[in-house]
Amino acid sequence: MEVKDITKDGVKGGVWVYTSNGEKFWGKKCVVTVGAWTTKLVKMVSGIDLPIQPLETMVCYWKIKEGHEDKYAIGGDFPTFSSHGEPRIFGTPSMEFPGLIKVAVHGGYPCDPDKRPWGPGMALGSLKQWVEERLSSLVDSGEPVVTQLCMYSMTPDKNFVIDFLGREFGKDVVVGGGFSGHGFKMSPVVGRILADLVLIGEAKGVELKHFRIGRFEENPKGNFKDFLHH
Template sequence: MVPRAYPAPSDPTTTAVPQHSRPASPTRRTTTAVLQHTVRAPTRTEPRLPWTSKLGQVRRWRRLPIQPLHTLVLYWRIKPNHERELTAEAGFPSFSSVRPHYVYSTPSLEHPGMIKINYHGGPPCDPDGHGLVSGGVDAVERVARWIDEFMPGRVETASGPVERVPCMYSMTPDEDFVIDFLGDFGQDMVIGAGFSGHEFKMGPAVGSILAEMAMDGEARTVAEAGVELGHLRINRFDGNPMGNAKDL
């Protein structure tokens, strides 16, 4: 995401972005896994999510404490006559519950008659591995017990979720993002990673921040709004492997 639109170049695999005041190598290229194309620019941006730690090893960056987790997106059947009350139109909220398990949900939206209720977490995994579709039995059982206790009579749990979609988190120890310039590269490399299961809903804001950092050398919009990004810097792990860890 960039804050302004620019004409598309003739090469369909690239997107041109303007040069800023810092000198740049003409051979520097930015690869973004999210956009699935290559961007020629003076600043490299790396939003590679679960692959961040591996990428750091290959490119000899400092190792970031980011652990990929295998998780599941679960869709459950709503019991008859309760479909409307679990929609946003009826006032049903997005929510999270941290005890006894970290469970979260959004109103019934994507699939009529179903609601997404998930367990926040999962076992460590290799993002290049296989078998992500399997597993997750513990998560399903935890969510089913939570539903029966806190939403009795509204959601069908006896037959399990209707749909299980494999997903990955890129977890930091404190579950806060990493948004920063990358070490020895000065302001020529920006990293956004470790979103810990929250990247989708934060995507537009994070994309704007990373674009401003890459193009202007600073995140001006959030600075003008009085938002401090210091607690998202990589150096929060210096001498403290848990970073901004909280006791939930």
């Protein structure tokens, strides 16, 4: 269901969540994890303008040449990798589709999550050239055999947003967003942090200053200097 509003209950406390089909739900706390819709929902609910830009991106899977499937399979010695050239390219061992390896461009085109272009996707020339030069002996570099369109939610400093929404909501609403194309692998620890924030009001032993909403008020680029330094 599409969430249309989140309000604080001034009488009994807690939070009301209203959805597009007319239903409403009450809870003591609320966690907002809505991906590419984070900016829209947070702005509507609180007026806070988060600089989280949705990008439409395309994931590509390439066919491993016959007889070489084991070399690229999960559990073997093939790594998850990132090539920091232009464009930036990443890949993972064969897992989702047996016999196929994921190699794709880390990036995409700005989009409105409610009015996505749904393709035609990204130009593959530089990606095909990269696969041809580095993997062609073991991978068919002609064309990817499977492509999937999805969305990133990018912050200016590529750091996540993990924080209390604040203002009238205090610590009753927690936001987790802006995962910038690399949040999935950290989802277990992010889930634990979000749970701790709503259950006990803090994430003990975790330094969350880099993920504060307020960092963008201090600097529109967020942790940009720290990001470059590290």
